Amino acid sequence: MPQSRNFTISDRDDLPPFDPRWSEWPCPGDQAIREALLRAHEDGSWGRYHGPNVEQLEAELAAFHEVPAALSCASGTIAVQIALRSLNLPDGSEVILAAYDFPGNFRAIQDSGLFPVLVDINPRTWCLDVETIEAAITEKTSAVIVSHLHGGIADMPAIREMADRRGIAIVEDACQAPGARLHGKRLGTFGDVGVLSFGGSKLLTAGRGGAILTERADVLQRAKIFCERGNHAFPLSELQAAVIRPQLKRLDQWNQRRWSSVQRLRELLASWEGYLSPIQLRADSEPAFYKHAWLAKSEQVATRLVGRSEKLGLPVGSGFRGFTKRPSSQARKVGTLNDAENAASRTVLLHHPILMHELAAMDWMARWFSWELAAMVGSRPDSESI
Numbered sequence: 001m002p003q004s005r006n007f008t009i010s011d012r013d014d015l016p017p018f019d020p021r022w023s024e025w026p027c028p029g030d031q032a033i034r035e036a037l038l039r040a041h042e043d044g045s046w047g048r049y050h051g052p053n054v055e056q057l058e059a060e061l062a063a064f065h066e067v068p069a070a071l072s073c074a075s076g077t078i079a080v081q082i083a084l085r086s087l088n089l090p091d092g093s094e095v096i097l098a099a100y101d102f103p104g105n106f107r108a109i110q111d112s113g114l115f116p117v118l119v120d121i122n123p124r125t126w127c128l129d130v131e132t133i134e135a136a137i138t139e140k141t142s143a144v145i146v147s148h149l150h151g152g153i154a155d156m157p158a159i160r161e162m163a164d165r166r167g168i169a170i171v172e173d174a175c176q177a178p179g180a181r182l183h184g185k186r187l188g189t190f191g192d193v194g195v196l197s198f199g200g201s202k203l204l205t206a207g208r209g210g211a212i213l214t215e216r217a218d219v220l221q222r223a224k225i226f227c228e229r230g231n232h233a234f235p236l237s238e239l240q241a242a243v244i245r246p247q248l249k250r251l252d253q254w255n256q257r258r259w260s261s262v263q264r265l266r267e268l269l270a271s272w273e274g275y276l277s278p279i280q281l282r283a284d285s286e287p288a289f290y291k292h293a294w295l296a297k298s299e300q301v302a303t304r305l306v307g308r309s310e311k312l313g314l315p316v317g318s319g320f321r322g323f324t325k326r327p328s329s330q331a332r333k334v335g336t337l338n339d340a341e342n343a344a345s346r347t348v349l350l351h352h353p354i355l356m357h358e359l360a361a362m363d364w365m366a367r368w369f370s371w372e373l374a375a376m377v378g379s380r381p382d383s384e385s386i
Helices: 009-014 031-042 052-065 076-086 103-111 130-136 156-166 217-227 238-249 251-268 299-312 338-346 352-356 359-378
Strands: 069-073 094-098 115-119 141-147 169-173 193-197 210-214 276-278 291-296 316-318 347-351
Touching (some): 052 069, 069 217, 103 115, 115 130, 156 169, 238 251, 251 359, 291 352, 299 316, 338 347
Parallel strands (some): 094 115
Antiparallel strands (some): 069 210, 316 347
16 A cells, blocks of 8 residues: 555554644734734824835835836736736737636636637646647637646746747736746746735735736836726725735745745655645746645545545645636637646645644644545555545
8 A cells, every 4th residue: 555655544543633823824923014014003004095005015026026017906816807908909809728727817808808718737737838828829819818826837938939929918827926936037027917916815915905017018007097997996905015015025935935845745745646646846946835736646536635624624625616617608618628627626735824834734734645545545455446
């Protein structure tokens, strides 16, 4: 029977209760965030339409990503729509996106008067590949949304070259990967527009919020015009901006800490890869882990792990439902979309808060995964049926 390097089924009796602190978020007890809240109260900026924090955060986001401009807004979802609107795409033209992606991206395309085109994902990275994008391009194609999901990173230099050659725009969704780098360049800066989210579960959090990043002055101008309705129609508040700023200063440090935790957990679970295949990580990257993904051997394995974790209150969940079942009236589908279907039914995700804790938390999770998998294998002499 397969087992992880250090843990066997017998260890289950010695496993202590899960520490609920490992799932706490956002940033419990963070002194820098508390001080930012107090400053916003003391200077009155918390209740202003316009104050110093939003302006300073936008400047800091632009400097952090080494782009000329960042524009904040109310959510990552509205940021995708602002990005699409700012590109001045022809009405009714097609936008390519992965058949496995965040549901708000599909809706943002529709709400922008554009038509979604669904393509398959790379089963090892949960991201789009340049070949599948290019195969879906027609004379109606105007743009592609490329999302970096679950620790995976799309090959943005190859996608950028192809998009320039084929004359389509890129919206780069880095909502799950703030601060991550590819070839030393921050994610969110390869596209014509990059998108960030500051939602309540995100690595940079203010409960709600988002931003776009761009090097194009025309895109920034159109984005501002779209948002202007006598005032910013989709604003980030001064109070939200105030609490994001200290988090941004420590994002690289926090991402490195999460990466160390992920490396340990992957090592401890390496011998279970026949049952849980981890997301493929690029050697030329510095990843960020809002979630870490495994592809379970079967839907049964994924359902068991997620179901057991929910009963115990563990930070383990399933992936997106995806768009493979959308009717042809809502989207054009290219190819079989088999890998997107597999991702929708077999993805197992570890949520990021536990990655910020002591390595004993990773040991605990490895023992739990190992015991659950061993119990499934041990209950079936024919392990191929799992």
